[in-house]
Amino acid sequence: MRHRRKVPKLSMDRARRRAVLSEQAKALILDGKVDTTPPRAQATQQVVERLVTWARKGDQASHRRAYSLLGDKEATHKLFQEIGAQYRDRDGGYTRVLKLGPRRGDGAEVARLTWV
Numbered sequence: 001m002r003h004r005r006k007v008p009k010l011s012m013d014r015a016r017r018r019a020v021l022s023e024q025a026k027a028l029i030l031d032g033k034v035d036t037t038p039p040r041a042q043a044t045q046q047v048v049e050r051l052v053t054w055a056r057k058g059d060q061a062s063h064r065r066a067y068s069l070l071g072d073k074e075a076t077h078k079l080f081q082e083i084g085a086q087y088r089d090r091d092g093g094y095t096r097v098l099k100l101g102p103r104r105g106d107g108a109e110v111a112r113l114t115w116v
Contacts, residue, residue: 006046007043007046008039008042008043010039010040010043017043020040021040021043021044021047022047022069022070022071024036024040024044024047024113025044025047025048025051025069025070026070026071026072026075028044028048028095028113028114028115029048029051029070029075029078029079029083030074030075030078032114032115033112033113033114034112034113035100035110035111035112035113036110036111036113037108037109037110037111038097038099038109038111041097041111041112041113042097044113045095045097045113047069048094048095048113049092049093049094049095051066051069051070051079052079052083052084052087052094053092054066055079055080055083055084055087056084056087056088058080058084063076063080066079066080083115090116093116094115094116095113095114095115095116096113096114096115096116097111097112097113098111098112098114099111100112
């Protein structure tokens with residue numbers, strides 16, 4: 001049962017789900033967009049919104065939390081120096097999910113996660 005569980009399972013165990021969401025968050029921070037399925041995009045959106053809120057704070061504890069989730073110095077640095085400063089005056093809603101239609105190979109729905 002999923003009572004009071006906010007994170008969708010995405011047909012993965014906890015470790016794999018965390019790795020996938022971390023890699024997608026890192027790709028969004030470094031590249032500016034991620035193309036994936038809509039449920040994964042929504043789950044990644046939750047992770048990224050939390051990361052940007054930490055980046056807006058800018059203290060050392062937030063920096064360490066973000067680095068432990070991302071595991072990449074370059075992505076953490078860009079998150080805190082550029083993205084955190086960019087959204088300093090915004091209270092939330094840093095990303096958007098755009099539906100692109102079916103994927104050519106297997107027909108799965110594709111969504112693009114981008115910055116606002």
